[in-house]
Amino acid sequence: MSFVIKFILILCLLFTSNNLFADGKSEILKQFILKNGFVPHQQLFNNKDSNLSKVGKVLFNSTAISLNGDISCSTCHLDNKGSADGLPIAAAIGGSGEGIERFKSGAQLLPRNTLPFWGRGGIGYDTFFWDGKVQLLEGSVSSQFGTSPPSNDPFEVAVHLPAVQIREMLSDGMGVEKLKQENVNVANTTYDIITEKLKKYEMHASAKLAETLKKSKNNLTFSDYARSLAAFIRDKFRIKETKLERFVNNETTLSKNELNGGLIFYGKGRCATCHSGPYFSDFDFYSVPFPQLGFGANGFGVDYGRYNVTFDTNDLYKFRTPPLHNVEKTAPYGHDGSLSTLNEAIIAHFDPLRLIDLNEMDTKKRHYFYQKLASSDSLNVNYLTDSEVDNLVDFLKLLNY
DSSP states (O other): OHHHHHHHHHHHHHHHHHHHHHHHHHHHHHHHHHTOOOGGGGGGOOOTTTTGHHHHHHHHHHHGSSSSSSSSSSHSGGGGGGTTTTSOOOTTTTTSSSHHHHTTTTTTTTTTTTHHHHHHHHSTTEESTTOEEEEEEEEEEEEETTTTOOOOSHHHHHOOOOSSBBBTTBBBSSEEESSSSSOOOHHHHHHHHHHHHHHHHHHHHHHHHHHHSSGGGGOHHHHHHHHHHHHHHOOOTOOOOOHHHHHHHOOOOOOHHHHHHHHHHTTTTGGGSSTTTTTTOOOOOOOOOOOOOOSSSBTBBBOOHHHHHOGGGGGGTTTEOOOOGGGGSSSSTTOOOOOOOOHHHTTTTOOGGGGOOOOGEEEHHHHHHHHHHTHHHHHTSSSOOOOHHHHHHHGGGGGGG
């Protein structure tokens, strides 16, 4: 047998063995994905109020939903920013423009990063906000409304809150002093005023809403408007088919880097410990030592996270596991947007000190960071090389659509 023929045979054997090896890794990854709660996108969507979605679209883009300001839901939830605003912390009422221009314009700032809307209110998506202040627990809605939630649907309850949040859609000042109380009755008074404003400035949408709900326009409540707004968000931001789903269905193959990243996600990286289930989140709460950016929900650069809801010291510095659909499009990352890239967000889970300069922190900030390190749930993640982090990012991009 000639040398050329031998060489060709060797190449064929190598090619075949490499393909078989890749096929084997692909099958292993598919099994990991399925065993960790993957659900086809069609099974995550069931909008009982789709007939209200057109009205909800009008409200989503209407500034009339803000009691005393010129802001709508779409002001901070932008299509070109992955349904968030692209800023570390939200620049809400009192500004103009979008993105960094809004930040520079004097908008009132919120302490946390704007959350994207992908999958919100889908089947099984029942925990909302960074600290889970609205949540379905044992069939009942837990929220700031106590024992009298405005709806049995946790997402509809969540939709109620931004309109009465000071500095978000309610300007701090301009005659709202009497409304600045931790009181459900005061919140209901605010909702009544906003409802009358919506009837006045969104007359056509209000008439359509009343017609659809088969009630008089005069009898519309803020909860009716919130219900239609929730319907629109459910429709517009539903989970769609991703490359990952096509891979599971044997409709596409993955690159070497994507495949390796997936095996790291479910293996060495232990990402699926928290990022499991249909939305790649267990909707539980964990402390990850991200650097704190901005003034924090508790002021003075401090954010106690889930503790602000439960007052349980075991919940200090804990935040809800972020779902991962379209995660590449929703930078920056973390409850305060302190990490600008996915690579940094991953590194913070196993090597957080790489991302900060302790010498630039004053004593108080260092103490606060040490507390977060001590309470961290994430440092059991295995060390990853920079190339492994890159592979992991390539895998996460499979969740884009």
